[in-house]
Amino acid sequence: MPNSSAKKVAFAAFIGTTIEWYDFYIYALASVLIFGQLFFPSDNQFVQVLGTFATFAVGFLSRPLGAILFGHIGDRLGRKKSLIITLLLMGVATTCVGLLPSYQEAGIIAPILLVALRILQGVAVGGEWGGAVLMANEHAPKGLKNFFSSFAQWGSPAGNILALLVFSYIIGLPIDQLINNGYWRIPFLASFILLIVGLIARVTLTESPVFIESCKKQASLKEKESAPIIDVFKQATPILVLAICANVLSFSGIFSNTLMIGYTTMALGVEKKTIVDALFWIAVVHFIAQPFISYFSERFSATRFLIVSAILAMASVFLLFPIIQSGTKISFIVGISLNVICYSGFYGVIAGYLSRIFPARIRYTGLSMSYQGCAAIFGSLIPMIGAYIIYTYKTYWLPLALFYCGLALLSIISIYLLSKYHYYDE
Numbered sequence: 001m002p003n004s005s006a007k008k009v010a011f012a013a014f015i016g017t018t019i020e021w022y023d024f025y026i027y028a029l030a031s032v033l034i035f036g037q038l039f040f041p042s043d044n045q046f047v048q049v050l051g052t053f054a055t056f057a058v059g060f061l062s063r064p065l066g067a068i069l070f071g072h073i074g075d076r077l078g079r080k081k082s083l084i085i086t087l088l089l090m091g092v093a094t095t096c097v098g099l100l101p102s103y104q105e106a107g108i109i110a111p112i113l114l115v116a117l118r119i120l121q122g123v124a125v126g127g128e129w130g131g132a133v134l135m136a137n138e139h140a141p142k143g144l145k146n147f148f149s150s151f152a153q154w155g156s157p158a159g160n161i162l163a164l165l166v167f168s169y170i171i172g173l174p175i176d177q178l179i180n181n182g183y184w185r186i187p188f189l190a191s192f193i194l195l196i197v198g199l200i201a202r203v204t205l206t207e208s209p210v211f212i213e214s215c216k217k218q219a220s221l222k223e224k225e226s227a228p229i230i231d232v233f234k235q236a237t238p239i240l241v242l243a244i245c246a247n248v249l250s251f252s253g254i255f256s257n258t259l260m261i262g263y264t265t266m267a268l269g270v271e272k273k274t275i276v277d278a279l280f281w282i283a284v285v286h287f288i289a290q291p292f293i294s295y296f297s298e299r300f301s302a303t304r305f306l307i308v309s310a311i312l313a314m315a316s317v318f319l320l321f322p323i324i325q326s327g328t329k330i331s332f333i334v335g336i337s338l339n340v341i342c343y344s345g346f347y348g349v350i351a352g353y354l355s356r357i358f359p360a361r362i363r364y365t366g367l368s369m370s371y372q373g374c375a376a377i378f379g380s381l382i383p384m385i386g387a388y389i390i391y392t393y394k395t396y397w398l399p400l401a402l403f404y405c406g407l408a409l410l411s412i413i414s415i416y417l418l419s420k421y422h423y424y425d426e
Contacts, residue, residue: 005206009139010151012201013132016087017155018162019191019198020128023094023121025163026187028258031055033171033272034184038102039111057380058115059122063372066126068229071365074131075228079138079208079364083131087202090124091195093117098188102179126375130368133351138210146302149352150294156253156347157286162194163187164280171273214360228365236358236366239421243354243370244377245414248407249310249346251379255404256282256340259386260332267394268327278332285337286344293341294348302353303419307412309345314408316342321397346411357421378407 035055066086074082097117103110132152140148166187170178177183218225232240257279264270297305316339323335358366389400 006139006141006148009205010136010148012205013136013152014154014158015201016083016198017128017132017152018158019087019155019194020090020125021156021159022162022194023090023159023191024125025160025257026166026191027059027094027097027118027121028254029163029167029261029276030184030187031258033167033261033276034179035114037179038184039114040103054384055111055115055118057384059118059125060375060380062119062122063126063375063379064369066123066128067130067368067372068126068365069123070127071130071368072228074127074134074211074364074368075362076225079131079135079211080202080205082127082364083135083205084199084202086124086128086131087195087198090121090128091191091198093120093124094188094191095195098185098191126372127368129351129371130364133355134210134364134367135205135208137352137355138208144298145356146349146352147291147295147298149355150291150348153294153348153351154287154290157283157290157344160257160283161280161287164276164283166190168273168276168280171276210360210363218361225361228362229369231362232358232366232369235362239357239418240366240370240373242414242418243357243366244373245410246354246418247350247371247374247411248378248414249313249343249411250350250371251374251382252313252339252343252404252407253347254379254382255386255407256336256343258383259390259400260336262387263390263397263400264324264327264332266390267397268325270327274329275332278329278336281333282336282340285333286340289341290344290348293345297345297349302349303415306346306349306353306415309342309349310408310412310415313339313342313346314405317401317404321401325395325397353415357418382407 039055070082070086073085094117097114100113100117101110106113129152132155133149136151137145137149170183170186173183226234260279261272261275264275265272320335320339323338324331354370355363355367385403386400389403393399
């Protein structure tokens with residue numbers, strides 16, 4: 001059985017990433033539902049959507065900076081120190097979004113401040129994910145490393161549930177209350193309360209035993225150390241490139257929530273509240289399914305499990321779109337949940353899988369760069385390309401489904417090639 005320290009770290013990883021992803025999702029939801037009117041006034045709905053998705057993309061583009069910065073801290077000073085700083089930065093930046101003036105109140109300075117805070121959010125998330133995964137993975141007993149790593153991933157549906165709970169209430173309010181009376185600020189200001197909870201969970205953790213052992217080994221060698229990011233590119237560039245591409249399907253969560261809001265509202269003419277309510281129950285399905293699937297995955301080769309999950313996710317989109325065409329809440333829940341269940345298998349296991357492909361002394365940086373490099377390239381492009389496809393083809397859903405399949409196929413090929421490399425599993 002796992003020891004109490006491993007369980008405590010896994011729980012803290014879950015709580016911390018829940019808060020991080022809550023902050024992420026409320027921004028994503030606000031980008032689609034509110035920010036266009038607040039910060040990008042225009043008579044053209046598509047221009048509003050494109051403007052808000054662009055600020056959404058900025059957060060992804062700034063993530064590699066966070067991966068380098070906090071990867072250095074995590075690989076040289078400790079995983080725990082890095083995780084506390086990232087949580088503080090994300091919580092403060094998100095709270096400040098809730099204090100921003102609108103375009104009508106401050107003019108061009110309003111979207112500029114929004115972009116600046118979005119960059120800080122991206123930097124924080126850039127260091128958060130890799131550290132949370134590693135702390136859980138490096139404390140985990142052998143034979144359960146993928147499962148324990150998945151607790152960091154479990155924070156994604158949990159944060160989504162919290163975000164959707166808040167938005168399901170405020171999105172039903174009259175537009176004058178929502179925007180003019182400032183009710184849109186509530187989800188962002190509430191982040192400060194969650195920040196306190198996360199800090200309490202993290203300051204009590206013990207440092208990673210793998211990190212401590214790695215420091216001892218390095219000290220005994222008495223060699224001058226390069227910056228971790230330099231060592232990653234010197235020693236593991238091919239692995240890093242493949243890991244970036246392997247992570248692509250991890251960002252299909254954007255497809256099942258952010259793009260589905262855009263598709264159902266712009267192409268199918270569905271009310272925003274209907275799809276937001278449906279996405280809440282879909283997030284519940286994801287939250288329930290992921291830990292069971294991750295635990296089940298320990299019985300199989302991680303490579304095979306990831307590839308099969310990705311193939312099932314590809315197949316599911318050809319069921320998703322026909323099902324949701326009726327435009328009802330039930331159809332959204334059923335159709336999108338099929339895709340999310342398949343995707344959750346991949347999402348839950350990929351973290352533990354990739355955490356073992358880099359040696360311990362550069363692992364935080366390598367793992368973070370693989371995920372956040374993918375975020376900068378694909379996470380920023382997926383919503384913008386998806387929005388263009390939706391706007392261009394409207395109810396003709398096949399191009400959007402093929403776009404998803406192309407992303408999944410890239411992950412499949414990369415995982416197959418990564419399986420040929422040596423695994424570090426101290």
